[in-house]
Amino acid sequence: MTETASTADPNSTASRSRREIVWQAAALLAATLLAYLPVLDAGFIWNDDDLTAILALVQRQGLSAIWFSSEAFNYWPMTWTSYWIEHQFFGTNPATGLPHPTSYHVINVLLHATASLLLWKVLVQLGVPGAWLAASVFAVHPVNVESVAWITQRKNVLAMVFYLVAMWQFLDFEQTSRRSRYLAAVVAFLLGMLSKGAIVAMPMLLLVLAWWRRGQVTRTDAVRTLPFWVVSIVMSGVEIWFQQVRAIGDETIRQADLAERVMASGPIAWFYLQKSLVPLDLAFVYPLWQFDTSKVLQWLPLAAGLSVLVVLIWATRTGLRRGPLAAVLYTLLNLAPVLGMIDIYFFRYSLVADHYQYVALPGVIALVVGGLSHAARVRNIERLPLKIASIGLVALLAGLTWQQVGIYQSPQRLWRDTLARNPGCWLAHNQLANLVNSSQKVDDARNHYLAAMDLIERQFGSGHVETARVHHNLGMLLGQASRQSGEPQLMHESIAHLETACRIDPDRGKYVESLSGVLQEQGRLDRAIDRLNDFVIRHPGDGQVWLLLAGCLEEAGRMAEADAARRRGRVDDPRRQRP
Incomplete structure (x- = not known):
């Protein structure tokens, strides 16, 4: 009897073990x-x-x-x-x-x-x-x-x-x-x-x-x-x-x-x-x-x-x-x-x-x-x-x-925390500026972009390719601000920053598209066409730029050239080949 009483029940032990596992998993x-x-x-x-x-x-x-x-x-x-x-x-x-x-x-x-x-x-x-x-x-x-x-x-x-x-x-x-x-x-x-x-x-x-x-x-x-x-x-x-x-x-x-x-x-x-x-x-x-x-x-x-x-x-x-x-x-x-x-x-x-x-x-x-x-x-x-x-x-x-x-x-909170812990993070300045969606805060965004440029130049030297991205973003911001406020000076600054982005990184299609779009909007079609032509000569497979060039040529009345550019764009842009 004593032996039976002192012997643990295997089923009871297993049950307790399972319950313990369940509680540990739940915890x-x-x-x-x-x-x-x-x-x-x-x-x-x-x-x-x-x-x-x-x-x-x-x-x-x-x-x-x-x-x-x-x-x-x-x-x-x-x-x-x-x-x-x-x-x-x-x-x-x-x-x-x-x-x-x-x-x-x-x-x-x-x-x-x-x-x-x-x-x-x-x-x-x-x-x-x-x-x-x-x-x-x-x-x-x-x-x-x-x-x-x-x-x-x-x-x-x-x-x-x-x-x-x-x-x-x-x-x-x-x-x-x-x-x-x-x-x-x-x-x-x-x-x-x-x-x-x-x-x-x-x-x-x-x-x-x-x-x-x-x-x-x-x-x-x-x-x-x-x-x-x-x-x-x-x-x-x-x-x-x-x-x-x-x-x-x-x-x-x-x-x-x-x-x-x-x-x-x-x-x-x-x-x-x-x-x-x-x-x-x-x-x-x-x-x-x-x-x-x-x-x-x-x-x-x-x-x-x-x-x-x-x-x-x-x-x-x-x-x-x-x-x-x-x-x-x-x-x-x-x-x-x-x-x-x-x-x-x-x-x-x-x-x-x-x-x-x-x-x-x-x-x-x-x-x-x-x-x-x-x-x-x-x-x-x-x-x-x-x-x-x-x-x-x-x-x-x-x-x-x-x-x-x-x-x-x-x-916003993420990038502010990043700057608090890493004040030299140019990316955080760039992203905070990108998040500005109010014309009343253009100066704040501009300051963040300028701070980003300064940090990039101090860390990597003048004319580093990353400054092109910041110039492009600042140019786009100023262009939007000009449209909202009607201030022509902001548009002039926008074009200057976009030109700088294209000069630093001339092979980035996004930058030349943005610059040419603004130039086209301002009626400077010859300059936009020159920029786009320069790019497609170096990158003939970029269908999106060909299509933008076709639009500028058509607006300038150069219909035959516009049709040729459009055909080239549809061939080289796979997104345009789908029905």
């Missing part, structure tokens, strides 16, 4: 939703017009345009399809003619919460101590706000969900040998790469996990990663092509040789480690660092990082557990695509961004939380103080996240 989900609650009032910000551009493309040409063509500016068809599906449910706001931003924000938060739950599952499978706390820290870490509260970063959180599903299914396959799990892992990885290529390092990470768990990488381990390598290589090649050809095109992002790119990788990696551990002073755009490979001191961050890695490898070979090195390798491999070796369009503004470490962040969190949890277990520290400390940490991070989400309420 993680609640913490995530509460931390991101302010996002319900957030709107569209910078580059969120990607959404409307993709929806317009699908409306014109169907879903096949984002899956089987190069019409989109990048190849993330799963992300684009998620936008389209959501639009079918929530439609367009009749007042603005734009999609409802709230639904897209909510879906982003739910995807992030799903990723956090999946991270918990994977860490449990891997036997990482403190798995629930690590997943909770990831869920409410302020660095992740940029990926979650910025609609255009849907690609990040969606890729992360598929990435963790792939990891979960692969680990299940290793435990059960069920082929369906392996197939599910490969398919999930493919869907993740079709969302965004940030998870490209997965095949290498599977080998790292094999080494961590079993102390070696066998032939079987290598063979199992082959389909992942195929997906990784093919899809990363596609994404690099889209980034370099469709997104960047003929633009020069930065003039940096190989030595400078290698040098930059050190400070970039240390920056992400710092923000992971101390997520304070987060900015939407950080300062753009400049490097000089002739200065020995600027090589120290890279040298220090390599030294730490070498010491960690040596310590692992001489008795240290493999976990710390595996966590560091996870972080570095996931950061590798954004360490500056390959140009990304955003690098023209800053070499670092919070959203670039979304996939890599769990490595640092698992290392710190797992290490502390293991130490607490070894030292038999009581559970109550640990629970209080865990709740306090999650609450602190959730509070910082709540505060960080607030800056995404509107583009």
Whole structure:
């Protein structure tokens, strides 16, 4: 009887375990939703017009345009399809003619919460101590706000969900040998790469996990990663092509040789480690660092990082557990695509961004939380103080996240916060000026544009190509102000700024279109025609400029030339070929 009384009921134990898991999952989900609650009032910000551009493309040409063509500016068809599906449910706001931003924000938060739950599952499978706390820290870490509260970063959180599903299914396959799990892992990885290529390092990470768990990488381990390598290589090649050809095109992002790119990788990696551990002073755009490979001191961050890695490898070979090195390798491999070796369009503004470490962040969190949890277990520290400390940490991070989400309420607030944290951000001045929609605030906008020009010239030198963009924007603003106020002097200034934009960047079709449009409006047809003719001689394939030239020629009474230009424009502009 005594034996029966002292023996635990297996069914009761399992029931308690299930209830505990449900409560922990509910707590993680609640913490995530509460931390991101302010996002319900957030709107569209910078580059969120990607959404409307993709929806317009699908409306014109169907879903096949984002899956089987190069019409989109990048190849993330799963992300684009998620936008389209959501639009079918929530439609367009009749007042603005734009999609409802709230639904897209909510879906982003739910995807992030799903990723956090999946991270918990994977860490449990891997036997990482403190798995629930690590997943909770990831869920409410302020660095992740940029990926979650910025609609255009849907690609990040969606890729992360598929990435963790792939990891979960692969680990299940290793435990059960069920082929369906392996197939599910490969398919999930493919869907993740079709969302965004940030998870490209997965095949290498599977080998790292094999080494961590079993102390070696066998032939079987290598063979199992082959389909992942195929997906990784093919899809990363596609994404690099889209980034370099469709997104960047003929633009020069930065003039940096190989030595400078290698040098930059050190400070970039240390920056992400710092923000992971101390997520304070987060900015939407950080300062753009400049490097000089002739200065020995600027090589120290890279040298220090390599030294730490070498010491960690040596310590692992001489008795240290493999976990710390595996966590560091996870972080570095996931950061590798954004360490500056390959140009990304955003690098023209800053070499670092919070959203670039979304996939890599769990490595640092698992290392710190797992290490502390293991130490607490070894030292038999009581559970109550640990629970209080865990709740306090999650609450602190959730509070910082709540505060960080607030800056995404509107583009004005976002860019003002950016200037407060990074006064040298010319992009913030330019964007704040672009947001002026009242003729009474033209002087404010002009001051922001002039400040942007000054910062660009101080940082990059006189006549830098980015000043052309600001001159163009200022010219368009002054032209609109002239139409509203009737002041001819403003129109003269507008034309002068547009002329300057074309002189600095003569191969930008948008600039010559704007200038010629204003000249045509002012009756200066000969000048407009000369400008357009000069451009089409250099860029005969720009159908839009040909059509604008046809309009100017027709207005000037040169009908035969106008007809020829119009025919050329319809041939070279694919948008005009559709019925």
